[in-house]
Amino acid sequence: MIRHGLVEFRQISDPSEISARQTRELVECWITVANTGGAVGFAFPPVGLEQVAPVAERLIADLDPQRSRLLLAMVDGALAGWLNLSRHVDPLVAHWGTVNRVQTHPGYRGRGIGAEMMHRVRQIGRDEMGLEQLRLYARGGVGLEDFYGRLGWKEIGRWPGALRFGAGDDRDEILMVLAPL
Template sequence: MTSMRAPEFRQIRHQDQIDTELSGELIDCWVKVSNAGGAVGFPFPPVTVEQVTPAAEQLIANLHPDRSRVVLAMVDGVLAGWLNVRRDPHPLVAHWGTVHHVQSHPTFRGRGIGAALMNHARRVAREEMGLEQLHLAARSGMGLEHCYGRLGFKEIGRRPGALRLSASDDRDEILMMLAPL
């Protein structure tokens, strides 16, 4: 049984801050969330560790304090969820960032881990990265726009039929924004 304690948060700002064990936990979470139907970058479950590992390695290799951070939610030392906050350094858009791969481990679902993680990421984006806005893209048909809406995000547009999950299942990509932070 998992603890009912509130999560503790940790940031990974550089690839040297993540060891093999933590990398494995992140990959395991990504596999389990994907295979539970989570919209976290792998649309065709089931996925394997071998499929997820290259994406995780790329994400980790691109970590940089100013441009890309992983925010972890830990409960009793166990990874309960994570997300990635990124910014483009180009001066025209450097005032806003994007949130990617928001996920809570299926073992910890229903405990507010995702909302707590998003609220913590909001503080990180504002106070540490100096961002003024956060953007994200969500897959339609999953109710994600309502979850993010409860956290203050507003729908700012859609890309109709942009995501093809199968020959008969095209989904909109919902563009959302949170401002001010």
């Protein structure tokens, strides 16, 4: 675990490295963030254990030091946020990684934890995984492009109206990149 201010970061790169308690906290965080409108892969809340746990189990099962890692942000031993960093195995695109599921538990928002996770994932990608650039997709209309933009990410594409949340509620999907690392 790496100490950074009040937040401790823990990297998980193998399924055997995550405890049952941490898995449970990760799932609970994911449910809470999704149910409070977070853009974390479940667009139609409410969601519960039956929807989120199988997705989390697959994510954890796919962990591998060269291909997929979790970054956990802990405050006083409790999970405050997490994200996933992955790379494709195809050598054509193995020089870049994708950041997914960036989330901070609502009880810990406003403390800079999300920004700290994004700074740390940049270091992990560059120094530990040998990546040259990172990309992510963000849901438009909720201020995510501004958050990432303040951290050095650049919008490089936008698919207008790609995401439909309901009648009259279409949102853009935004592709962002961070390069060089």
